[in-house]
Amino acid sequence: MNAAIRSVLSAFAAGGSAAAVTASPGASGIALERIVHRYGAAIAVNDVSLEIRPGELVALLGPSGCGKTTLLRIIAGLLAQTEGQVRIGGEAVDRLPPNERGAGIVFQSYALFPHMTVAANVEYGLRARGLPAAQRRPIVERMLSLVRMDSLARRYPRELSGGQQQRVALARTLAVSPRVLLLDEPFGALDKNLRLGMQIEVKRLQRELSITTVMVTHDQEEALSMADRIAVMSSGVVEQLGTPEEIYDRPRTQFVAQFVGHTNLLSGRLVHTADRFDVALDVGGTLSLHDPAPCSRNGAVLVSVRPEHLEFAPDDAAAIPAVVDLVLPLGPSVVYELALSSGEKVKVTLARTGGAPAHRAGEAVRLRLAAGAPVSVFQA
Numbered sequence: 001m002n003a004a005i006r007s008v009l010s011a012f013a014a015g016g017s018a019a020a021v022t023a024s025p026g027a028s029g030i031a032l033e034r035i036v037h038r039y040g041a042a043i044a045v046n047d048v049s050l051e052i053r054p055g056e057l058v059a060l061l062g063p064s065g066c067g068k069t070t071l072l073r074i075i076a077g078l079l080a081q082t083e084g085q086v087r088i089g090g091e092a093v094d095r096l097p098p099n100e101r102g103a104g105i106v107f108q109s110y111a112l113f114p115h116m117t118v119a120a121n122v123e124y125g126l127r128a129r130g131l132p133a134a135q136r137r138p139i140v141e142r143m144l145s146l147v148r149m150d151s152l153a154r155r156y157p158r159e160l161s162g163g164q165q166q167r168v169a170l171a172r173t174l175a176v177s178p179r180v181l182l183l184d185e186p187f188g189a190l191d192k193n194l195r196l197g198m199q200i201e202v203k204r205l206q207r208e209l210s211i212t213t214v215m216v217t218h219d220q221e222e223a224l225s226m227a228d229r230i231a232v233m234s235s236g237v238v239e240q241l242g243t244p245e246e247i248y249d250r251p252r253t254q255f256v257a258q259f260v261g262h263t264n265l266l267s268g269r270l271v272h273t274a275d276r277f278d279v280a281l282d283v284g285g286t287l288s289l290h291d292p293a294p295c296s297r298n299g300a301v302l303v304s305v306r307p308e309h310l311e312f313a314p315d316d317a318a319a320i321p322a323v324v325d326l327v328l329p330l331g332p333s334v335v336y337e338l339a340l341s342s343g344e345k346v347k348v349t350l351a352r353t354g355g356a357p358a359h360r361a362g363e364a365v366r367l368r369l370a371a372g373a374p375v376s377v378f379q380a
Contacts (some may be wrong), residue, residue, distance in 0.1 A: 106176030
């Protein structure tokens with residue numbers, strides 16, 4: 001095990017009183033107030049303020065180097081921020097060491113002690129806090145039952161799969177009843193099938209225990225499927241905080257639109273007339289929008305449209321002219337790549353049904369917005 005991680009685990013385990021671990025985890029909110037962190041002249045986190053509600057799972061999502069892991073380490077107390085304040089359960093914790101903040105952290109690398117059995121790993125924090133053996137035993141049994149590892153209590157980490165090791169790491173963290181749970185890329189080392197199983201397991205446990213959770217991830221599907229809200233980060237700032245539906249359907253910035261999921265960006269001019277907004281596209285065709293956001297100002301704009309929000313419209317003269325370049329059947333859906341008059345490519349995803357006409361490469365078609373499709377409009 002990495003020596004740095006070992007020392008962190010020892011610090012977390014040693015903190016708190018023996019009595020505290022017998023209580024069920026309380027739902028404590030987290031408040032980040034104008035957090036700034038600098039590495040020399042470089043700003044890793046730039047004036048971030050977030051309110052994470054008690055019992056909520058919030059994902060910090062963004063590309064490598066965006067500041068999400070730095071922010072998690074600041075919450076945990078593993079890193080002292082340059083400016084700003086962290087509150088857990090309404091209490092300012094900036095002057096408290098990691099082991100006194102009530103934050104439990106699960107690392108991507110599992111960080112299990114290889115010479116200890118599953119049960120001994122889970123018991124580690126309880127033993128370090130001086131809890132008597134008679135009190136430790138039922139807690140360990142309950143934690144192993146929660147993560148469905150009770151039948152493997154006597155095994156060693158080397159005898160477990162990656163998913164099983166991650167369950168043990170989670171049980172060890174939860175055993176000491178943290179006020180908040182911090183997950184640092186927790187599924188990054190797992191293959192796709194194991195990752196899905198652990199995502200379901202962690203979400204189940206988080207709901208069952210009602211524990212406030214912050215998860216760092218660069219995997220957008222993971223964030224969209226697990227989180228109550230997502231904070232999308234770029235270059236040290238939070239570009240948007242919202243529910244998965246808000247982030248996906250109504251991105252507030254061009255970065256969010258392009259980073260989360262796939263989108264088509266169409267340039268044109270927005271015109272507001274009476275009770276409607278029309279975008280005359282540069283490639284031909286017109287999009288009629290009921291409520292353009294975040295930009296509703298007349299002039300040059302970029303319209304962000306998800307592939308599943310476009311459809312073929314053979315009889316619509318106002319639709320977008322295009323030519324089919326590629327047809328890619330993907331089980332229950334079909335992905336079309338099409339060329340616009342400018343040479344730009346757009347994608348359309350449709351459900352594959354027996355009655356739907358198939359379009360072939362080279363075919364001239366027209367595209368329109370599906371009824372009720374959400375779009376985002378950005379000033380160009």
